[in-house]
Amino acid sequence: MAAIVQVENLTKTYDGGFTALKDVSLDIQEGEILALLGPNGAGKTTLISTICGISNPTSGRVRVGGHDVIEDWRAARSLIGLVPQEIRLEPFEIVGNTVRFSRGLFGKSANPAFIDEVLHDLSLYDKRNARTAELSGGMRRRVLIAKALAHEPRVLFLDEPTAGVDVELRRDMWRLIERLRGEGVTIILTTHYIEEAEMIADRIGVIRSGELLLVEEKADLMRRLGRKELTVELHHPVETLPDRLAEYDLTLSGDGRRLVYGYKAGEERTGITRLLSALQAEGMALIDLQTRESSLEDIFVDLVQEGEGP
Amino acid sequence: MNWNGIVAIWRFEMARFFRSIVQSIVSPVLSTSLYFVVFGAAIGSRIEEVEGVSYGAFIVPGLIMLTVLQQSIQNAGFGIYFPKFIGTIFEVLSAPLSAFEIVLGYVGAAATKSLMIGCIILGTSFFFVDITIQHPVWMIGFLVLTAVSFALLGFILGIWARSFEQLNLVPLLVVTPLVFLGGSFYSVTMLPPFWQTVSMFNPVLYLVSGFRWAFFGMADVPIAASLAAIVFFTGACLAVVWWMFRTGYRLKS
Numbered sequence A: 001m002a003a004i005v006q007v008e009n010l011t012k013t014y015d016g017g018f019t020a021l022k023d024v025s026l027d028i029q030e031g032e033i034l035a036l037l038g039p040n041g042a043g044k045t046t047l048i049s050t051i052c053g054i055s056n057p058t059s060g061r062v063r064v065g066g067h068d069v070i071e072d073w074r075a076a077r078s079l080i081g082l083v084p085q086e087i088r089l090e091p092f093e094i095v096g097n098t099v100r101f102s103r104g105l106f107g108k109s110a111n112p113a114f115i116d117e118v119l120h121d122l123s124l125y126d127k128r129n130a131r132t133a134e135l136s137g138g139m140r141r142r143v144l145i146a147k148a149l150a151h152e153p154r155v156l157f158l159d160e161p162t163a164g165v166d167v168e169l170r171r172d173m174w175r176l177i178e179r180l181r182g183e184g185v186t187i188i189l190t191t192h193y194i195e196e197a198e199m200i201a202d203r204i205g206v207i208r209s210g211e212l213l214l215v216e217e218k219a220d221l222m223r224r225l226g227r228k229e230l231t232v233e234l235h236h237p238v239e240t241l242p243d244r245l246a247e248y249d250l251t252l253s254g255d256g257r258r259l260v261y262g263y264k265a266g267e268e269r270t271g272i273t274r275l276l277s278a279l280q281a282e283g284m285a286l287i288d289l290q291t292r293e294s295s296l297e298d299i300f301v302d303l304v305q306e307g308e309g310p
Numbered sequence B: 001m002n003w004n005g006i007v008a009i010w011r012f013e014m015a016r017f018f019r020s021i022v023q024s025i026v027s028p029v030l031s032t033s034l035y036f037v038v039f040g041a042a043i044g045s046r047i048e049e050v051e052g053v054s055y056g057a058f059i060v061p062g063l064i065m066l067t068v069l070q071q072s073i074q075n076a077g078f079g080i081y082f083p084k085f086i087g088t089i090f091e092v093l094s095a096p097l098s099a100f101e102i103v104l105g106y107v108g109a110a111a112t113k114s115l116m117i118g119c120i121i122l123g124t125s126f127f128f129v130d131i132t133i134q135h136p137v138w139m140i141g142f143l144v145l146t147a148v149s150f151a152l153l154g155f156i157l158g159i160w161a162r163s164f165e166q167l168n169l170v171p172l173l174v175v176t177p178l179v180f181l182g183g184s185f186y187s188v189t190m191l192p193p194f195w196q197t198v199s200m201f202n203p204v205l206y207l208v209s210g211f212r213w214a215f216f217g218m219a220d221v222p223i224a225a226s227l228a229a230i231v232f233f234t235g236a237c238l239a240v241v242w243w244m245f246r247t248g249y250r251l252k253s
């Protein structure tokens, strides 16, 4: 089946001459959750804006549900819900009206029961008659989400939905995303919280300086790039490492009690057995063994720092 | 056509109007009443009838035109400038709405508001002077066309403006003089010949003249010229709006 969002060789140069997206190609499958990671100014918002029709592409094409966003904009846009990064709301309008307004804008006829449901889901129902200016920041972000959901989109873009949101609300939001996925909604979110991407995404894309560095299944990414560490706790502290162990990538802790061995996760030969035999041959008694998988954060930091060195 | 979308914009804009209904109505009614007191009663008592119409009645069409014109520009300008200013415009731009539909929503709402105010002023004037409207259908037609075309102009200004100052500058510097020099409070035949010629280049003259004709059956310029002028003006504004959306002028990056 064709991808629901198809981005082909998309380049975006702003009027000032700055190129914020460089030849980006990306397919997003129906029903998946894609997390876009990247440092500030990487081009995440620009990518979303161009797909949603707020910003015009300089070259390349974008299709949503098979409809070109420029030539067949009406069909393409009807499928999309967008929660922008910045909170922008009409300050004097009441919550219920702004949400109904969004549904109408997208051509849907009024459906009070559905709007109430959305407001309930986002714990906004009690605030439905409050002016948006009277709400807290977290609530306003939820109003934005309610507005985006009001027209029952098939593809939902969440540009940093959890920035500045407390832990509880973040959990709520993850649950909501999970439920939407259950309903078959495709979700694209950007985030700076790597654990968030790790927790909810199926695939992860990394953008840096307008280039899409990679898009991969989360599990594959972790496997391919993940480093594992084996920590060996010694019975008797040692001052220096015996020569025999020099061939291993080992670091000795300051107190001489722990050896850390780094290896790549998912490789055929990790060298662990050999290392342990070598330790035994040296007569070093072990108290404990621990392994730790490097997190997505480590992978991410490695990626974005690549080529940025002095 | 995305009718639900057009209605959504129209309603949202009308809600803004009704939130401040008191200011929206009190200020035009008050200023109109002042015009009647100052021009109609104080000065008008010293001015003889203009072509058989008392001066107080003579200024009614001009006053309505003046207010409808200013209100249309102001409402439509603010209506599109404000979402641009606070950033909520992204939603309208990302919605499945064509430029025409967006304009219909915003300009339609602005024109509705100014028409309502125009009717209120007409109602107010009945308290001050005796008027009979000779061609009511034409009167309404001119009023609607004026409200729509100047709401279009306001919409253009709202997209163009980068600040509230700019938004207010054009109505102040261009539109107000044109209105005052457009024969709202006098017949151009009262002017010296040179200024009569200059006035012929003022588009507002054609509107006021046509509108006054609908009231009293007398006009400074032929009625066909008035109609042609307003149709031309509306067409020109539509062309500019069409260009703005096509190029994304000051709307999209």
Ligand SMILES: Nc1ncnc2c1ncn2[C@@H]1O[C@H](COP(=O)(O)OP(=O)(O)OP(=O)(O)O)[C@@H](O)[C@H]1O
Binding pocket: A014, A015, A016, A018, A019, A020, A038, A039, A040, A041, A042, A043, A044, A045, A046, A047, A085, B253
């Ligand atoms: N309207 C604009 N005109 C000119 N340059 C822009 C415009 N919008 C964004 N840029 C530039 O494009 C680059 C990408 O910006 P973008 O907002 O897409 O980044 P981002 O990845 O969303 O960053 P963040 O994590 O801070 O939200 C930045 O260098 C930014 O300065």
Ligand SMILES: [Mg+2]
Binding pocket: A044, A045, A046, A085, A159
């Ligand atoms: Mg961003």
